[in-house]
Amino acid sequence: xxxxxxxxxxxxxxxxxxxxxxxxxxxxxxxxxxxxxxxxxxxxxxxxxxxxxxxxxxxxxxxxxxxxxxxxxxxxxxxxxxxxxxxxxxxxxxxxxxxxxxxxxxxxxxxxxxxxxxxxxxxxxxxxxxxxxxxxxxxxxx
Amino acid sequence: xxxxxxxxxxxxxxxxxxxxxxxxxxxxxxxxxxxxxxxxxxxxxxxxxxxxxxxxxxxxxxxxxxxxxxxxxxxxxxxxxxxxxxxxxxxxxxxxxxxxxxxxxxxxxxxxxxxxxxxxxxxxxxxxxxxxxxxxxxxxxxxxxxxxxxxxxxxxxxxxxxxxxxxxxxxxxxxxxxxxxxxxxxxxxxxxxxxxxxxxxxxxxxxxxxxxxxxxxxxxxxxxxxxxxxxxxxxxxxxxxxxxxxxxxxxxxxxxxxxxxxxxxxxxxxxxxxxxxxxxxxxxxxxxxxxxxxxxxxxxxxxxxxxxxxxxxxxxxxxxxxxxxxxxxxxxxxxxxxxxxxxxxxxxxxxxxxxxxxxxxxxxxxxxxxxxxxxxxxxxxxxxxxxxxxxxxxxxxxxxxxxxxxxxxxxxxxxxxxxxxxxxxxxxxxxxxxxxxxxxxxxxxxxxxxxxxxxxxxxxxxxxxxxxxxxxxxxxxxxxxxxxxxxxxxxxxxxxxxxxxxxxxxxxxxxxxxxxxxxxxxxxxxxxxxxxxxxxxxxxxxxx
Numbered sequence: 075x076x077x078x079x080x081x082x083x084x085x086x087x088x089x090x091x092x093x094x095x096x097x098x099x100x101x102x103x104x105x106x107x108x109x110x111x112x113x114x115x116x117x118x119x120x121x122x123x124x125x126x127x128x129x130x131x132x133x134x135x136x137x138x139x140x141x142x143x144x145x146x147x148x149x150x151x152x153x154x155x156x157x158x159x160x161x162x163x164x165x166x167x168x169x170x171x172x173x174x175x176x177x178x179x180x181x182x183x184x185x186x187x188x189x190x191x192x193x194x195x196x197x198x199x200x201x202x203x204x205x206x207x208x209x210x211x212x213x214x215x216x
Numbered sequence: 217x218x219x220x221x222x223x224x225x226x227x228x229x230x231x232x233x234x235x236x237x238x239x240x241x242x243x244x245x246x247x248x249x250x251x252x253x254x255x256x257x258x259x260x261x262x263x264x265x266x267x268x269x270x271x272x273x274x275x276x277x278x279x280x281x282x283x284x285x286x287x288x289x290x291x292x293x294x295x296x297x298x299x300x301x302x303x304x305x306x307x308x309x310x311x312x313x314x315x316x317x318x319x320x321x322x323x324x325x326x327x328x329x330x331x332x333x334x335x336x337x338x339x340x341x342x343x344x345x346x347x348x349x350x351x352x353x354x355x356x357x358x359x360x361x362x363x364x365x366x367x368x369x370x371x372x373x374x375x376x377x378x379x380x381x382x383x384x385x386x387x388x389x390x391x392x393x394x395x396x397x398x399x400x401x402x403x404x405x406x407x408x409x410x411x412x413x414x415x416x417x418x419x420x421x422x423x424x425x426x427x428x429x430x431x432x433x434x435x436x437x438x439x440x441x442x443x444x445x446x447x448x449x450x451x452x453x454x455x456x457x458x459x460x461x462x463x464x465x466x467x468x469x470x471x472x473x474x475x476x477x478x479x480x481x482x483x484x485x486x487x488x489x490x491x492x493x494x495x496x497x498x499x500x501x502x503x504x505x506x507x508x509x510x511x512x513x514x515x516x517x518x519x520x521x522x523x524x525x526x527x528x529x530x531x532x533x534x535x536x537x538x539x540x541x542x543x544x545x546x547x548x549x550x551x552x553x554x555x556x557x558x559x560x561x562x563x564x565x566x567x568x569x570x571x572x573x574x575x576x577x578x579x580x581x582x583x584x585x586x587x588x589x590x591x592x593x594x595x596x597x598x599x600x601x602x603x604x605x606x607x608x609x610x611x612x613x614x615x616x617x618x619x620x621x622x623x624x625x626x627x628x629x630x631x632x633x634x635x636x637x638x639x640x641x642x643x644x645x646x647x648x649x650x651x652x653x654x655x656x657x658x659x660x661x662x663x664x665x666x667x668x669x670x671x672x673x674x675x676x677x678x679x680x681x682x683x684x685x686x687x688x689x690x691x692x693x694x695x696x697x698x699x700x701x702x703x704x705x706x707x708x709x710x711x712x713x714x715x716x717x718x719x720x721x722x723x724x725x726x727x728x729x730x731x732x733x734x735x736x737x738x739x740x741x742x743x744x745x746x747x748x749x750x751x752x753x754x755x756x757x758x759x760x
Contacts, residue, residue: 083739090742098749103655106317114479117310121475124303124457125468131299132456137437138444140455142299149306150513156313157509164502176750 089178098175105163113156120145228551228559233374236564241393244412244568248397248405256402258604262329262583263493264404270500274507276407277491279414281308281482281508282515283359283573284366284543285635287417288566290516291549292542294523295535298443298454300461301523303471304636305516307478312512314647315483316505321498322654322748323489330580331489332588335649335668338740339661342593347668349588351645352486354672355638356581357622359487360574360615362634364391364623367570369543374563384624390571391620397575398582398612403494406575413572416565418515424546424562425518427553428525439521442528454527470711474636477715481639484646487580498751525549536693578615585611636713637679644671644718648726654748656730657741663730671722678714683707 089095124131124142131142259265268276286308293301327333332348367390368383397405432439444454453459461471482488492501526535526545529552538544550562586608591599599607626634648667652659679685687705688698696702709717747753 083743086742086746087739089746095746095749099745102749110314110317113310113313117306117479118475120306121303121472124299125461125471128456128458128462132452134455137435138440138455139437140299142456143302146299146302146306147517149310150517153310153313153509153513157316157506160317161502161506165499169499172750175746176752179746179750179752 085179089175092178094175094178098171101168101171105160105168109156109160113152116152117149120149228374228556228563230374232556232560233563236560237567240564240568244409245393245396247408247412248401251404251408252401256605258329258587258601258608260404261402261605261608262490262579262587264402264407266494266496268407268494270495270503271507272407272411273491273495273500273504275414275511276410276494277488277504277508278418278511278515279410279572280487280491280576281512282414282417282569283635284363284370284566284570286515286519287421287569288366288370288543288546289635290519291522291526292535292545294520295526295530295545296532296542297460298450298524298527299457300459302520303457303475304478305519307475308482309509309513309516311479311482312505312509314480315488316502316509318654319483319489319650320492320501320505323650324492324495324498324501325748325751325754326744327493329493329587330583331486331646331650332584332592335653335664337653337744338737339653339664344661344664345588345592347665348649349584351641351668351672352584353581354676355484355486355642355646356577357618358638358641359485359635360577360619361622361626362638363570363574363577364619365626365634366543367567367623368626369539369541370547370563370566370570373539373544373547387623388620390567391574391616391623394571394574394578394619395613395616397571398578398616399609403579406572406579407494409575410572413565413568414511417569418511420562420565421515421518421522424525424550424553425521428521428529428549431529436521439524439528443524446528447532449532466710469716470713473711473713473716476719477636477640477643477713480643480647480715480719484642484650485639486584486642486646487576490576490580490583497754522546522549529553574619578612578619581615582608582611637684640713640715640718641672641675643715644675644722646671648722652726652730658736659726659730660733660735662733662735663726666729667722667726670725671718674721675714675718678709678711678718681706681708682712682714683710684712
């Protein structure tokens with residue numbers, strides 16, 4: 075059982091070092107890090123204004139609706155908007171890339187079979203199933 | 217309507233309140249028994265076999281997260297402190313973006329049952345699991361205390377039992393029902409209870425919101441005007457920030473500390489993380505959080521109206537003088553609007569809320585004890601599934617009993633505030649390690665241990681020596697100090713919330729610990745990172 079597990083381990087390293095994976099990581103971090111920086115700054119701007127500029131935040135705009143209330147409601151709007159944009163980005167741009175890299179993990183056998191030309195239908199499935207079991211086994215006895 | 221309520225010890229009809237609650241319990245217990253079905257594997261016990269859809273899980277997350285603190289605590293805080301109560305809800309909501317962007321999907325891809333699964337993935341198993349389990353148990357205990365405190369206050373309000381014995385009996389009954397949910401239904405049963413509760417809670421709150429607004433010609437501004445008029449002591453201050461936290465420099469810094477804990481705490485709450493394991497894939501985990509954000513955000517918008525509505529229609533004195541104090545604002549508003557029947561419904565839902573949240577917490581603690589401590593640490597991963605499930609059941613029983621005892625001790629604390637402490641501990645002890653583990657190549661065991669123990673000890677230590685526990689001046693209105701302990705003063709730390717110190721400290725210690733250790737597991741790092749981003753191998757984690 076240790077033999078395929080080692081292969082699997084080597085494959086993880088190979089995939090991690092691949093150009094495609096580096097690109098996937100860049101794509102992911104390129105989206106989530108700036109957005110996180112944005113919403114945290116935006117939230118703390120709101121917090122600091124609330125605490126150090128209560129007069130400004132208490133300025134009435136319409137009736138009893140204050141600037142502070144509008145600012146607070148804008149936090150809701152920005153949270154909803156980021157949720158919507160992230161989900162759309164992840165579904166459209168990130169998932170296809172992640173699936174492709176995931177297929178590299180499973181698919182190296184795939185390519186080997188394809189290259190050697192002598193693979194039979196079901197080989198890939200069997201390899202995957204074996205890998206799944208190995209993996210489950212290894213996790214049970216780390 | 218308001219003539220109905222000369223401020224007696226109890227409002228509404230206790231028999232009706234109890235009946236509605238009993239109907240909810242019977243209804244949900246039937247469902248729990250129906251979905252439970254036969255013997256359970258560890259996976260079914262902790263994650264319902266990872267078989268929920270993203271949408272179902274999202275509703276359940278809302279049910280789990282919209283705890284008594286959100287419903288009762290925030291509504292009460294807005295009623296009494298106006299704008300400052302609203303600030304709580306914004307922190308609680310924005311925090312979900314941390315979970316959505318940085319944590320949920322990657323956790324789903326690399327873990328199986330518990331938070332420690334992810335944290336120990338590429339580090340040394342046993343020490344990291346012990347540290348993670350310690351922190352999970354500590355955070356869950358604070359959270360549990362908050363929920364049970366809510367139960368205590370609610371009981372006194374609805375049944376008019378100010379006698380400690382009667383109150384304790386009711387808390388014990390709530391605890392017993394919760395233990396039954398967990399032991400019979402496992403995560404599947406608990407999830408359905410949370411889903412049902414979320415729908416009832418949001419529906420009832422929406423109805424009350426429309427009702428309140430209708431009384432003011434659907435005009436938020438005139439509702440707020442009425443809240444201002446009803447509360448001459450606070451007056452216009454209700455409309456701007458600062459009533460609670462703007463008093464002096466200490467309270468201002470305390471507020472920054474609280475905000476930091478709120479926004480960074482959610483993604484480190486063990487029972488929230490546990491919910492990500494109940495779906496099969498990271499895409500479903502993403503969908504869960506999307507749903508959760510829509511529902512939770514919508515709900516907090518409603519609590520703004522409920523809070524000002526309680527301030528306007530019930531009035532600050534009645535709220536502050538009722539048993540359960542601020543936590544009684546929402547139930548009292550229900551009575552003001554719809555008399556005994558609506559009060560009965562709302563309090564039934566509030567009880568259900570406490571029940572569902574406490575059940576979720578109990579599952580998390582039992583999974584931690586059975587999976588991390590018993591199986592992985594004590595038995596070195598060699599325990600049979602039957603043994604592990606058995607330990608999980610006992611752990612749920614013990615956890616439930618601790619919840620009951622904690623509830624008996626923690627009455628009359630403002631629950632939104634107690635929950636904020638749980639958030640501070642989660643953000644200090646858990647979040648740094650989670651983020652380092654997922655995003656920092658160099659991260660290692662020493663970094664994890666320093667960060668978790670350092671964050672945990674500093675957060676809890678600062679709470680113990682804070683004014684929360686001792687030393688607040690006596691409130692002339694009640695003749696008691698708002699601190700937990702009366703007549704002693706050993707506070708050394710000026711702030712109520714430790715987050716401002718303990719969260720950066722957790723991150724810093726994680727960094728220092730890491731750079732002073734050379735440990736690095738190349739293979740496990742590759743495996744974890746590839747899995748976290750691609751979801752490779754995640755199907756294997758699902759129980760068949």
